[in-house]
Amino acid sequence: MGMSDAWVLPLLPAAAFVVLALFGPYLPRKGDWIAVLAIGAVFVLTLPIIADFTDALALQGEDFAGVANSIQWMEVPGHLELNFGVHVDAITIVMLVVVSFVALMVQVYSLGYMKGDARYGWYYAVISLFVASMLALVLADNFLLLYFSWELVGLCSYLLIGHYSHLRSAAEASKKAFITTRLGDIGLLIAIILLWRETGTLNIQGIIEAAQAGEVGREILTASVVLLFLGAMGKSAQFPFHVWLPDAMEGPTPVSALIHAATMVVAGVYLVARTLPLFELVAGGTELVLAVGLLTAFMSAGMGLVMTDIKRVIAYSTLNSLGLMFVALGVGSPAAAMLYLFTHAFFKALLFLGAGSVIHATERQEVGQLGGLWSKMPLTTITFGIGALSMAGLPFLAGFWAKDEILVALLENKAAFALVLVTLPLTAMYMTRVFVLTFLGEPKEPEAHEHAHEGPPTMAVPLVLLAVLTLVTGFVVFDQVGEAMGFPGGIGELIFLEHPHAFEFEVWVTLASIGLVALGIAGAWFAWVVRPELPAQAMARLRPAHALLANKFYLDDFYQAIIDRVVLTTARMLAWFDRNIVNDTGVNGPAYTTGFVSYLMKFQQTGKLPNYALAIVIGVVALALVAFSLKA
């Protein structure tokens, strides 16, 4: 297995999907073992690809630009050439590791979590399809395959959010997620078409090179970069498209861990990181990314503080993280963004799986109904705690290194730097809050607490593995560790080749961030442990602010109003036009007219022969008269 054989990876889970979708009900255990085996094989096959990659890196150093392998799909000579192919470089390697490992963990975890589910087999079929599409998405060397997989992961997301389809809320959440991301996807599609029209190729590297050579007009390039970013914003749930992600928590929790934390939602980050040279060519391109990322990170930090559903709190923390990744991209540091993406995948999946463990044990997910679970579920408590502290940014956990890298990258942009600093204590605060309310204190519902228990080993093992990774992945930032793992240049080589970028360390930045995080944790500890009556008082005091946050800045209501007033009104008008003008007048009108005229004319068919004969004679005489008069 070398890098050019990477096209095999998506085919394994795709085959698993076909087998499960067709024969799932007839297989023992509904075929879940096929899905797990397929993703396990993908993970194993990823290892030689990484080895091949490090070899190539050692040989060629910074000149190594990745390996491409593509086949022609169809060709219209002189007009169009469509290729399907894979492109493996450092950024792909990072994504491959994240996708295959987290998917494996989640599928193993689901063996326990989804046990007894009515649509167990279908769940495994769709999640296999998702893994296949996600792998194809990160391997694609051209926009066509990328867009194809982009839509497929969206479809799988839709299917899995709506997995509990008997719940109206789940059905609506899946619809909301699909439609909201579609809005951005249309932008991506238009951008791809524009870039193809200008450069004549769909190959991503080809388009970037053509744009850098100035072959794309300035206006077209600007438009396509903005549209491209719209697609990334939709998929990565950036403001103002962020509304779908918290609702997506209606899906099964392992799905939230895989799709809505570790992989699919970072597809937008991946896309922008891939096409960052295009953003840098456009005036204001990176600034747009920066602004959107900042706004998202800032808003979600506030909203995470007041949410009462354990999964929703984590969902807002995901928004927060995604915002930070875009901030890093916006200041031109894809290395920091990819490092954050890499570490985030592990600790966020860990958080979701921990939350899943709680939900599995208590069948409750409102923090107001939980509490005191540490005595019943010590393993979940410890692993969730590690994840929460990593998200908060406590030193030496995975999230800490990535977050500091982003801060260092931000140093030159004072305003953005200050804003990100403000979100740090907020993040620490809501993560501490959700941990405290769920696992510490007194059980709020003794009955639920009574029956709480740790999950089966299939659920415990992924938790432990992810927790270990959360503890250690951060250390890849040190060149020595990176080199020990086979990456000659340490983190810069591991994360992003085209911008060699070693880990930077600013003592005062680190101290400041540690201080702010500690402040947040201490504040949360004080408010929810030492003086538990304080939050209620603060809430009463700050009712408008709380209402604003709890109602998600009223954005959902705003969108609903737009849909009701504008979209539905327009739709009704168009429906009226379609029904009355197009259908009744345009299509049925001629038909009715023809019918009516036929009705009038049929009475001349008397069936009496002399009538016909008389008509013929009159006709002939009339024609003769006409002929004579014309001649005269």
Add this chain to the structure above:
Amino acid sequence: MEAVAQQIPLEHFLVLSAILFSIGVYGVLTRRNAVLIIMSVELMLNAASINMVAFAAYTSPAAFTGIIFAIFIITIAAAEVGLALAIILRIFRNRGTANVDEVNALKW
């Protein structure tokens, strides 16, 4: 031929054929018996033949064009009568009448 042409002008033949044709048309329009209608049609055909022959004799006596036309008309008339009588016979067998007013199944 020469003598006839000097004694009787062309107009007489034309008037004769016009009268014959009109009688035929009148017969077709007023008769109800299918056989009589066929006979009237024969009158019209013969009127046309007279026209052809007369014109041939008066305008281009050397050529036989008009006469050949007349022979064709006679042939067609014979075939037409054979066909029409067969049809009428079938109708009579089926419906017990040859009155065209009563054969009116094909109408709205």
